[in-house]
Amino acid sequence: MRKYFFIFVIVSCMSYTDILVDISQQRLFVLDNRGTLIVSYPISSSYFGEGQVENSFKTPLGKHVIKKKIGTDAPKNIIFKERINTGRYAEIHHSDYDSNEDHVTSRILWLEGLEEGFNKGGNVDSFNRYIYIHGTPEEGLIGNKASHGCIRMFNHDVIELYELVKEGTKVNIVL
DSSP, X not given: OHHHHHHHHHHHHOOXXXXXXXXXXXXXXXXXXXXXXXXXXXXXXXXXXXXXXXXXXXXXXXXXXXXXXXXXXXXXXXXXXXXXXXXXXXXXXXXXXXXXXXXXXXXXXXXXXXSBTTTBSGGGOTTTTTOEEEXXXXXXXXXXXXXXXXXXXXXXXXXXXXXXXXXXXXXXXEO
């Protein structure tokens, strides 16, 4: 009984409080509450660069929070359309194939901006722009700027990240 209580206490104390997305490195870092690196993942930010304005297809910068987690227990590589599980599986491309579609796969971490007038409110609102951290069928493009504004990840990585974080986790996107 004591052994299981001890494990529960250790896991409970491991609070992943922050995500740092570094556009220049095309990497996402998960940090604990002391700023110590827990894990990092390669990502793909926007092909169109960085920016806040809606319909720009650019990745927004600044302080965000995970507002909603979508996809608990969804199968790996499943396609979401308007945040709904379609029941269809994506064909995963491991080459540098860039399709005309921007499928969202496996999991969705929907971001809300925290900086009024910069990434929150008006025509710069990250949440209303549907900015996510999500899986992609275009895995061969991870590590390169290739998205339409979101942060793309390998499907197995976004599933792992989804389990590590909770709604309310802080996300800072920097150059």
